[in-house]
Amino acid sequence: MRQPLNNPEVHFLKYQIREIVDVVQKLKEIDPAKFFVMENIGDPIAKSWTVPPFLKEAIVQEIQRPGDKVFGYSHSRGLPDVRKWVVDHAKKMCPSSNLDYEYVLFTSGLGSAIALVYEMLPQGFRVVQPAPSYPTHSSMESFFQKQDPISYHLDPRNGWQPDMAHLEQQIVAHPDVGAILLINPNNPTGAVYEKETLEQIVLLAQKYNLFIISDEVYFRMVYNGKHHTHIVDIAAGRVPLVVLRGLSKDLPWPGGRCGWIEFHDIDLDSEYRAYADALRQRILMEVCSTSLPQFIVRAVYDHPEFSAWIAGYNQELEKNGNFIAETLSRVPGMRVNRTDGAFYMMPLFEEGVLNNRQTLPIENDAVRTFIESAVNRSDFPLDQRFTYYLLGATGICVVPATGFYSPHYGFRLTTLERDDAKRKDTYERLAGAITQYLSS
Structure with a gap:
């Protein structure tokens, strides 16, 4: 029946x-x-x-390249040479990075990456979410865990910085919390987190044996005298860190759907490595992410006009x-x-x-x-x-x-x-x- x-x-x-x-x-x-x-x-x-000319030129050059590789499948985890470029790029931004290209996974936009990150967590493993939060994070975490989100407050009286006291209260009150989500720069508030805030979050993660997920898709969009502090340099050697990045918002190309997941400090925790390996296996089921943006990532970011x-x-x-x-x-x-x-x-x-x-x-x-x-x-x-x-x-x-x-x-x-x-x-x-x- x-x-x-x-x-x-x-x-x-x-x-x-x-x-x-x-x-x-x-x-x-x-x-x-x-x-x-x-x-x-x-x-x-x-x-x-309008799309900058160098992006259009990179697209045209790639689709006209003999062999038409851009129209075929790419590697299921992302083009190896592009993943190696991500590693080199991460090290330029964050000298402490020890990222391995085998632990860089390309996805068809960060929406896909977010879903995969939460899908592969075991039942009962909760990720404490900011409130307010980007709803895809809170919704997908709740959907796969079959429970309402566990949230910590962002404080509008303090420029929307995380309320550290409330975050720790939530971690203590919910022993099933195993990770902290950050969205920095923040969607929906437009806040940029202070270096001291990120240091406190890393200390909390160390204290309670948690890992951190940092959604940084907007990290290049910072202004009004603010500076984006890379949590990679703060967390290096201290706590496992997942960083989410993407191409689709750094340029006016949201329909390009190109994101990637970085697993930093993979050797700090055997269970964290097992989780990353589970995601590496799971992403094979996607066959591949959108090929065209991957082929031009280097040409775009390394372009002298970018x-x-x-x-x-x-x-x-x-x-x-x-x-x-x-x-x-x-x-x-x-x-x-x-x-x-x-x-x-x-x-x-x-x-x-x-x-x-x-x-x-x-x-x-x-x-x-x-x-x-x-x-x-x-x-x-x-x-x-x-x-x-x-x-x-x-x-x-x-x-x-x-x-x-x-x-x-x-x-x-x-x-x-x-x-x-x-x-x-x-x-x-x-x-x-x-x-x-x-x-x-």
């Missing part, structure tokens, strides 16, 4: 960054004339960023983020930390300013009916309620902070919009909508 098809753990899979797009699509069907401003997802291409390009990228992201922070900081009832890394920001509502009676005027009757019906649930988060009314009233699409497992109400936005007039219009309208909503 056929067994039930429904996976009982599917409720752990939450990704409001994309789920809200379904709401937008529904509203477009109701009101085809409605215009939407999508600030929900970090896609530079959608915000008028450094100038990333510097210009950061300069513009700094300008964008600071304008948005200044605009929203003037709104009573909001707490805003400026963005110092990546291209996200998470403004928060002051405690107690939200309730389930607040609204915004929505001109289209059918749109208003849809929004009112959607939010009419006793368990509907108050910040999600705001984002739905904002969407229906203004067309501005942001993601509620609770969609990132945040203990605080707020929303996440992107800082990518290149057009000064569009950015000014969007965020002045958003500021006005917040004021109107809070006073309704």
